Amino acid sequence: METGLQGRRALVTAASRGLGFATARALAAEGCRVAISSSNEDRIQAAAKALRDDGHDVVARVADLRQADQCGDLVAWATATLGGLDVLVNNTRGPILGTVAELDDQAWAEAIDLVLMSAVRLTRASLPALRRGRGAIVNLTSIAAHQPVDNLVLSNALRPAVVAMGKTLAREAAPEVRVNSILTGRFETDRIVEENRHQAIKLGVDPTEFTARSLRNIPLGRHGRPDELAAAVVFLAGDASSFITGTTLAVDGGEYGGLF
Template identity: 40%
Template structure:
């Protein structure tokens, strides 16, 4: 399917690994010039190479190191993207999850850190990107989690704080329309480096007999009986960013193999 975004410019936050990188690769496969972002310089360099390897001929990929949870860094990131390419058409916001734990195991600092990481990073990046996105009729896709629809055990920070991003996404879909479309995706478990690491650690501790045994455990309760392929999540993000999705605005799309129990 031709998405009609060849030659556009996209910025994907926290995209040196995980689902952010999968989204950056999907945009690059469709001819988008992509800015890859991360905090760790070595991981960022590896992520940039991975995205370049996926890119179609002519699509450029650059990396910008920035900690999106820090005030001022999102503005610098957007400025770097516009300086490099002269425009910005698509913003994809992503961020790693906050630490797991029960409510009584968290303190005020944990809550403020989670809010800066998951919410203020989006607020600040969108604020800086908005005038550039309006110029060309751009898009925003927020990667959050299925935990906004169904609270997950031992994830009180993610369950609570990520809901703010979906509230923001829905509000912006009205405030920024018709020039800018704003949507969200709600991933369930995907076979990212983080899940692979957790499974491998489980094998080392003797919790699983093998890697396949661990992945089967992660697939438990998912109707499709497997965790997600990050590439397919990235393809969903690219579709929502494209002209093929021109009448999709203000939605939050679960990408979880049917694992969620919510009716809506």
């Protein structure tokens, strides 16, 4: 399938590893020039080197997405360095785990900046360039936007807000910019290892047993591979989805069983 991404310019945040890294690699493989960011200098430079060693056109910058000025600076740098911007992939690491009773106001404030406001700020700063290029925004969120997950109250509360922002923007920015969100399920990443360990400790069971138990809730019987998520991003960023905007795509192995 022709994606039409050859020569386009993309910014992928939180891309030093996991789903963000896989997304950057997939977009670069389709011919995009890609800017990547992370809050960790060593990891983002290592990621950039790995992608360049594979022959991809990649630039990298450190950015703490919880900081408003750094979001704006990141977009300005990416747009100037790439000579424009056609694709924005809003991605962040997950917020800390915990329950309503456990997490204080500071934890909530940091999560709001990390998960919701980073997407708002990056999107707002990117819109002028994206409008010029008839661009695409893909928000990487979580299946928690549809189905709350135990001990993940911050994600449960904030991921739906990102989806709602994206749906609203899809109408506001049309027809120049398409906006879609991906609801991620359980993938083979460091994050899922952390989540499973945390949940197992809470329940007093072995992490291996908890992981096996959680896999039974996924009809496909396994965790997803990061490249499978990245393929969905490529689809929504490219020309094959040119009549798709304002939608949410669950990439979760069938775990979410709701109708809507």
